[in-house]
Amino acid sequence: MGCDGAGWVGKGLARKEDNRLLRGRGKFIDDIRLHDMLYLKFVRSPYAHAKVTSLDTAVAEALPGVICTLTGAEIANQTNPFIEIGPDPFARIKDYPLAVSKVRYQGEPVAAVIATSPQIADDAAELVQVDYESLEVVVDGEEALKDSVLLHEEAGTNRVWQGIFEYGDIEKAFREAAHVVRIDKMHFHRFSSTPLENNAVIGQWDPKDEHIYYWCNNSFPSFAMQFIAAHLGIPIDRIRVQTFDIGGSFGIKITSYPQMSVCALASKKAGGRPVKWIETRSEHNVSSAHGNERTFRDTRVALDKNAVIMAIDSRHIDDCGAYPRYEPLGCVIWAQVFPGVYRFRNARIDFSQAVTNKCPVGPNRGYSRMQHLWFLERVVDICAHQLGIPPDEMRLRNYIRPEEFPYTTPNGCVYDSGNYPKMLQVAKERIGWEDWQKKQAMARAEGRWLGIGIGTTLDSGTNNFGQSQIVNPNAPFSGNSQGANCKLDIYGEVVVAVGSCPQGQGHETTAAQVVADVLNIHPDMVTVRTGFDTERNVHTGASGTYASQFAVSGLSAVHGAARKLKSEMERLAAFLLKTGEENLEFGMGQQGPQIRAKDTGSSVNYWQLANVVNVNSAVLPAELYELTLNCRYVWRAPFKVPDKEKKYGSLTLTYASQLHIAVVEIDRDTFIPHILEYVAVDDCGKVINPPIVEGQVYGATAHGIGAALMERCLYDAVGNMLTATFSDYTPITAVNIPNVRYAHIETPSPHSYNGAKGMGEGGAAPIHTISAALQDALFSSGIVVSDSFNNADTLYRAMVARDIYQAGDLVKLEKRA
Amino acid sequence: MPEAAPGVSIQVCVNGKLHPREVEPRKLLVEFIREDLELTGTHIGCDTTYCGACTVLMNGAAVKSCTVFAVQADGAEITTVEGLEKNGDLHPIQKAFGDCYGLQCGYCTPGLMISALQLLKDNPTPNQEQIRKAIAGNTCRCTGYQNIFKAIENAAAKLRSPSHAD
Structure with a gap:
């Protein structure tokens, strides 16, 4: 079994995240500034239920500094409506990220303005002329079930x-x-729960590689990507999502994919320049x-x-x-x-x-x-x-x-x-x-x-x-999973990545505690990647941070990846020290973390292990070629449908x-x-x-x-x-x-x-x-x-x-x- | 149609460094700090001066920098979260927030530490009631404030100890 014995799990270890956050060096989305970046502002409906009878963006577009505008009609022409999780008849509704001909809640976006500064975007949004014809409103669930006022005509019911x-x-x-x-x-x-940091997205539809790049604070990116890929009709592997420090979510940031879609489409229209959208608090309260x-x-x-x-x-x-x-x-x-x-x-x-x-x-x-x-x-x-x-x-x-x-x-x-x-x-x-x-x-x-x-x-x-199949028998979802990767980098650094995107829960700290116990080293020697990144290739379709699960799904994935790495290190160390795996112990030596032969005391450190696999592989016998010291593990919850x-x-x-x-x-x-x-x-x-x-x-x-x-x-x-x-x-x-x-x-x-x-x-x-x-x-x-x-x-x-x-x-x- | 207003020349001393700049009259101090000076530790969490994520010290007083125009800060001395550490060493308030788990997502933390800094300058031995009032204008959505109270009490003790010489 190995030595999960250093005892870091269960201890009140100081948080690894704090050093940067306390110094004001956290990296939140609004802190990121990209070359040639543009700024997006939504035009929102003041009505809770109304037909959009006309929408004129010409005056806004004429304002110096405005690059383009985007309307619901334009989006409907080039995208599919978002996937509906539920069954018919509600699966027939058309949910686009900007209202097309009708608004259904106060604050629903009807257009977007893209400009060279946030201030110009703000000014221009006020110049978009929208005429509405107000409709009867239903704000009570029981009343809505009477269907006397219909929100989505395609469904024919509010149920x-x-x-x-x-x-x-x-x-x-x-x-x-x-x-x-x-x-x-x-x-x-x-x-x-109104997280203190509002929703924030930078989206870039890069014409050079036809990829969409997101820097955002969505808290369930693998879910958002599935919605966005089907909606925009592009392969999901061409969407890269990165999160960094997130200023709270509490689940509220799971559903920011409509705004993410608009940022990508705006970037496409603006010739591939990155487009930043920072939600204001009032926008957050009425429409997130x-x-x-x-x-x-x-x-x-x-x-x-x-x-x-x-x-x-x-x-x-x-x-x-x-x-x-x-x-x-x-x-x-x-x-x-x-x-x-x-x-x-x-x-x-x-x-x-x-x-x-x-x-x-x-x-x-x-x-x-x-x-x-x-x-x-x-x-x-x-x-x-x-x-x-x-x-x-x-x-x-x-x-x-x-x-x-x-x-x-x-x-x-x-x-x-x-x-x-x-x-x-x-x-x-x-x-x-x-x-x-x-x-x-x-x-x-x-x-x-x-x-x-x-x-x-x-x-x-x-x-x-x-359980999604209980609400829709055709829903293609079941089980739950999380991915993690644990590796020794070329100079022997222990690096962990996991498919969660924490918002203050201390995942970097607890993941380091788990790995430190597996390798019998100090958590300070474990680097845990911050945030989520599709290109780290550790996520599954269920990856994110939601549903009270990191200690189970996230840390089980981290633990599995660390055990896999340890097992590879044991095989390699046994070869290098010319001894059996049962004769090895993990711990600290004078040159940092090492593996030692119990009988002779001879040892090999992490640099030596990583060196052999990465840059000195001619010393390896063929049967050890499969070792990568770069171990991905997917943990799956033992569920049935x-x-x-x-x-x-x-x-x-x-x-x-x-x-x-x-x-x-x-x-x-x-x-x-x-x-x-x-x-x-x-x-x-x-x-x-x-x-x-x-x-x-x-x-x-x-x-x-x-x-x-x-x-x-x-x-x-x-x-x-x-x-x-x-x-x-x-x-x-x-x-x-x-x-x-x-x-x-x-x-x-x-x-x-x-x-x-x-x-x-x-x-x-x-x-x-x-x-x-x-x-x-x-x-x-x-x-x-x-x-x-x-x-x-x-x-x-x-x-x-x-x-x-x-x-x-x-x-x-x-x-x- | 709005027209770009002419820039106004201001000089602001932030964390001990003088910054002469030209700014739009409508630019908020927090935007000036974040966008013009690229000091992004000061945050924005609301638009009605409620949350205090943007709190900085201006001429020794904690202010919400979303409610001050940059031009009003002309000639002022500002301290932001980036100015708390000295030669890489954390300020006792920063250290106390870490020691007491007084932060989770860390978004409100810079503003809270600045409010705590002003409190402890004015009152080195605050009781809990005084701590609560001093940070009433700083919203934290993660911690439920319990560990922030402990952190500020802990910071007060650190600042009072003979080993701390400021």
């Missing part, structure tokens, strides 16, 4: 997808139930991507006499905005966590997705699962309150038990490991549960609104793309879990909710770099708290986005974030080489936790929290205006026992 996920025996469970709880409507709001919005209707919950949930029956409507793009994958991805952390075996979810006149969605951190997990946590808390059972007790009665792992869910997912009761216990200890119970009783006696909420969630990682009819199968490989507890007080004068105490307990199996994991937990927690209390993509009835700037969107700041107490437990995964689980998305645990705490504070006043976004306004409406959240209107309890 992107619909399917029923049914398992067990629902009707029997309801017949035998001791209690039935009905919840009329709940709603998960639209928000975005938002998270999925979801409405939960007609929920019925069957419980036995002990308040154990026997069945859930519900209808869910997802709103994906104006174009599906990555959708309808979200129509199945939630099913990775179908029962959440709970044991119920009978369930029916009727799931639909609709287009509306809003910004298209993208796979935002916690993608599609957080909406469902929030739904389940609301169900659990509402049932607990209705039945008068404390929320911790309710959970303990319903959690999947530690001895049941690996646990197969009703829909065939296999939860690898976990211990939810223990996490609850750790969280309760950490927050001082008993103490807070007493304080809460005292506060209530004083008339204060103080609530304690629990949220238990899952962060499913390393997805099986076979799911059963499309039954919607059954393993959809994700690892299940990290989170348990959060919040204490929240609502100010009785201002109705502003304040977090008094917050605990986050995380379990992502064996941890590779503890401070990096802790940092990811803090970050995911901040996103969740921000989403629960401050951040939303708010639209008015005619589709104007009301939170288009940061000043309106108000991303959470240092004065809003509470101190987060972090703790972790470790239940190792059997699926990764060292027991790690993918993590980072964090299941959006704070959204569920804060909803629970608010309900706990106000339930005795007849309030049920049925929306994921809450602020002083919603709480005032609930408690004073009494026009939302009224338990009597929303919830019915039928007690049969």
Whole structure:
């Protein structure tokens, strides 16, 4: 087996990335300036739904410094519409990167202006004359399903997808139930994790070699390339994508391929000069991507006499905005966590997705699962309150038990490991549960609104793309994979490349830790290439950074490549030292990293090994010619294609879990909710770099708290986005974030080489936790929290205006026992 | 139709080096720093003076350089992130951000460190409340701020220690 023994994995190694980032030497896309570069500015629709009746670029083109313009009609003439992942009839829609004859959301680009400076491009964009004829607008998913206003005439409906996920025996469970709880409507709001660096692309369609070169911050390039190649009709090997430092993505930068397409086409029209597009914050907020919005209707919950949930029956409507793009994958991805952390075996979810006149969605951190997990946590808390059972007790009665792992869910997912009761216990200890119970009783006696909420969630990682076949039986995707390369360069340098494109997750550091352990050297001696580059030839079609998986797919690929390299080095060293491979040990010598014969102590260093293979090969016998010391390895997740009819199968490989507890007080004068105490307990199996994991937990927690209390993509009835700037969107700041107490437990995964689980998305645990705490504070006043976004306004409406959240209107309890 | 405005001559001292330049009157200080001086460590994250990724020191005060015109900086002394290190050695604030994992993607980090620099010049022993207020104008989307609080506390301690002589 070799010596994975230096012990770097599991240590809090300082991040390799920091040296450049701290000195202001990070390389972000807007920092790159190429010879003869041009600048692109989009002309965007102020209307959410309108016909484009005329478009005149002549005045803009006459401005000195303007090179050319590009319109939707021009693009439609020379390209194919983007691939649709979903089935007919929605596969018939025509999605082009610029609107052709109609706009479907506010901010949709209708033209592009290309100029010699960003300032001239800005000026010229204002000179493009566009006339619109406004159309009726639909901004609500349920309303859109009525099809009275159609977005895409080619589809003839706004329903992107619909399917029923049914398992067990629902009707029997309801017949035998001791209690039935009905919840009329709940709603998960639209928000975005808004990475601080906006989308950015430099595209060049080089006429010399007919290649397209991209310098960009897309976070799933191999996916983007598949869309772009089919759309532009050029072989995929002629598209080179490079990423460098990326200023956050959180999934939002996965769907920047339409803008990437426009940059390439603009470059082609401009004679092959590189074209840079830097998105502004307002553009980002109105037109990059938002998270999925979801409405939960007609929920019925069957419980036995002990308040154990026997069945859930519900209808869910997802709103994906104006174009599906990555959708309808979200129509199945939630099913990775179908029962959440709970044991119920009978369930029916009727799931639909609709287009509306809003910004298209993208796979935002916690993608599609957080909406469902929030739904389940609301169900659990509402049932607990209705039945008068404390929320911790309710959970303990319903959690999947530690001895049941690996646990197969009703829909065939296999939860690898976990211990939810223990996490609850750790969280309760950490927050001082008993103490807070007493304080809460005292506060209530004083008339204060103080609530304690629990949220238990899952962060499913390393997805099986076979689930795409559940939404479209003809989708040509399944499994998951990642590539890596580990080599000794000519002078013996250890160099690693991997097909991920990190955005702050510290991949350079953790990859170096893994390789250092394999070779028994210091991580400082391992160079890990920054970012993604197709020409490093390490990517697969699934490469990128998304779906909480680097610790599993990325590091397994790195580990495999390092083992392969080590094996070659052993063969070569055995030949050079004239000894057997079993007599070799890896380590450090006076001339740096080396391989030593245990018996004689004679050694060969990395320079000598690399020298022989690369520039001194006449000393090699023919049987060693196959050695390259340049080893590519592709790791594949052990998945099968799911059963499309039954919607059954393993959809994700690892299940990290989170348990959060919040204490929240609502100010009785201002109705502003304040977090008094917050605990986050995380379990992502064996941890590779503890401070990096802790940092990811803090970050995911901040996103969740921000989403629960401050951040939303708010639209008015005619589709104007009301939170288009940061000043309106108000991303959470240092004065809003509470101190987060972090703790972790470790239940190792059997699926990764060292027991790690993918993590980072964090299941959006704070959204569920804060909803629970608010309900706990106000339930005795007849309030049920049925929306994921809450602020002083919603709480005032609930408690004073009494026009939302009224338990009597929303919830019915039928007690049969 | 807009016309190219005549350039205005300015002189700005950035990180101790004097830069005489001619700029458009509408050019923002952050654009001047990034485009004209090619100091790309100062970043742009929003367009409403919210995020603070562009924070620099101007005549000793932390300012958001997206909300200052380059012409307003005529005659000013500016410190950007590139000016923090001395002869290759990291400034204690830079070191503290690294030691405490106070950064992830690193995009907000230059602005945050400049805000921290001003805070610690004004108040060498800030409590957490003062730290929070000092960086309220700097948005970080990755870290949830927890490790940034620790980093600034750590930097304060480093700067107070006798071994640090500035």
